[in-house]
Amino acid sequence: MHLKNKFDVGKFTILAEMQPPKGVNVSAMVNSATRVQKAVDAFLVPEMGNAVMRMSSLGGAMILQRKGLETIMQVNCRDRNRIALQADLLAAYGCGILNIMGVSGEDPGLGDHHQTKAVDDIDLMTLFKAVSTLQTGKDLAGNELSGAPAFLVGANVNTRVTGDELEKELSRMAEKAEAGVDFFIAPPVFDIGAIAPFMEKVDLKKTRIIPTVMLLKSVGMARYLDRHLNVTISKDLIQRLMRAPDKATESLAIATEIISAVKAAGFAGILISAMGWEEKLQKLLDRV
Amino acid sequence: MIIADRKSLEEILDMIKDFKKILLVGCKGCVTVCNVGGEKEVGVLAVILKIARKKEGNPIEIDEKTLERQCDPEYVEQIRDIFDQYDAVLSMACGVGPQFLSEAYPSQRFFPAVDTKFFGGAVQHGIWEERCAGCGTCVIHHYDGLCPIARCSKSLQHGPCGGSADGKCEIAKDVECIWDTIVKKKMEQGRLEDLRTIRAPKDWQTARDGGPRKSIREELVQ
Incomplete structure (x- = not known):
């Protein structure tokens, strides 16, 4: 059953981020993914996040697909013009x-x-339009395609905003949905209460939202996220991690609790961002 | 200087279709030199617009004003006393002008009457050509005073490409291949080996690619 069908039947989906290598040694990526393939519905393959050059999402996704794993290929507007974007979508x-x-x-x-x-030939909304145009059997120039793709399309949504920013985000989310976006990936969540204002405004039964669950690898990382990246992590949570004799075990316990809370809140699934701890994914997924 | 072309009459008429009284503002800077937005062109456009609107049975009142420069807050002040007497203001300056006006008079609406094209100069009467891309790091000394960033279709640092034929660029038969010209000049001067240097990838951060730019001269900042 593909991801689309799982969404359709309302299955709580487990996505895992799988970073392609900076280089050609794909064994770590492939091993990490295959180890947890039974528990994961699809692997999200980032496209050079933070503008750091590495193997492309298309390459990484193709390698995983070849192993029989379902993937979500990330596509960005920064690195390719409309010709290359359309070409790579067809290739994918x-x-x-x-x-x-x-x-x-x-x-x-x-x-x-x-x-x-940066290329930025077309912007994100135009990219979604390009995808829907390709799906009608034509390219952006109006030329006929020999066979049209039928993608399940995702986008980001920021669930952490409040007040006016929340209104703007909801408007942008609606715009994306109209442009053909089927599911939304939300930023890392460590406290479900922090996204309560967003949850109040959105019908989670109608809109597929997938929060990210990030593994906290250290107290330092938790503090950095809290201070610099606008990811709310409570003092209690940081202290809990600080007191824990085995940080990795505690981090997995924290992630497990967040996943349960996200599931109970009615979200469509979770995206696990292991941040280099891909080898610990199986342990986490055994608990979920 | 900055080269611009006037927008089509249809486009301008469409932009101002809902207004009954506008101020048409010219600029005595670059757009006067390239004969698109100076006092004379303001006068001509005002007449054309009034005739067109009269024909449509929807007459418009247009006042004219040409500022020394629309890109200078000091001169932008010249319409302080009158800007709010109009439904809208139509600017004939380059893209900088209507933005400086919008920033100075946020309650008014400003429309561009010209399309800003490039940095260049007149090669003959009535013909202007691009010479500079404003990339922020001038390299023309490597190419004997000719800029491949602005004048090569692909902005190649090492050229020509396979699309160069008989001194022309592949994009159109009337477009000079600047790399052909660079190579010929180097050959004539016996310095062809200059072009054998493989240059580092260009740093585009100083160009528009690095985001909106700002130039600060500390000695002038008050």
Whole structure:
């Protein structure tokens, strides 16, 4: 059963982020993914997040698909023009990739190739339009395609905002949904209460929202996320991690609790971001 | 200087269709030199618009004003006393002008009457060509005073590409291949080996690709 069908029947879906390598050694990615394949519905393959150059999402996703794993290929507007974007979408579908996620892509100034040009030929909403145009059997120039793709399309949504920012985010989410987005990936959540204002405004039965559950690898990481990345992590949670004799075990326990809370709140699923602890995924998924 | 072309009459008429009284503002800077948005062109456009609107049975009142420069807050002040007497203001300056006006008079609505095209100069009377891409890091000394960033369709640092034929670019037969010109000049001067240097990938951070730019001269900041 593909991800789309699982969504359709209301299954609580488990997605896992699987970062392609910076290089050509794919064994760690493949091993991490295959180890947990029974518990994971699809692997989200990021497209050079934070503008750090590495193997493309298309490449990573194709390698995982070849192993029989379902993937979500990320597509960004930063690195390709409309010709390349459409070409890679056709290539992806031709290789069995049925799910994509559109993102704008961070500015190259944030990554490891500061001097490069960002392409940004089309923006994110135009990218979604390009996808829906391809799905009608035509390209953006109006030319007929020999066979049209039928993707399940994802996008980001920021569930952490409140007040006016929440209104803006809801409007943008509605815009994305109208443009053909089927599911939304939300940022890391450590306290379900922190996203209560968002949950009050959105019917989770009608909109598929998938919060990210991030493994806290250290107290330092937790503090950094809380202070600099606008991810609310309570002092209690940080102290709990601090007091724990085995940080990894405690981190997995915390993640398990968050997953249960997300599931109970009626979300469509979770995306697990292991942050390099992919080898611990199986332990986590055994608990879920 | 900045080169612009006037928008089509249809486009301008469509932008101002709901207004009965507008201020048409020209600029004595670049757009006067390239004969698109100075005092004379303001006068001509005002007449054309009034005739067109009269023909449509929807007459419009247009006042004219040409500022020294629309890109300078000091001169932007010249319409302080009158800006709110109009339904809208139509600017004939480059894209900078109507933005400076919008920032100075946030309650008014501003419309552009020209399309800003490029940095260049007149190669003959009535013809202007692009010479600079404003990339923020001038490299023309490597190419004997010719800029491949602005003048090569692909902004190649090493050229020409396979699309160069008989000194022309693949994009159109009337477009010069600047790389053909660069190579010929180097050959004539016996310095072709200059082009054998493989240059590092260009740093585009100083160009528009690095985000909106700002130039600060500490000695002038008060």
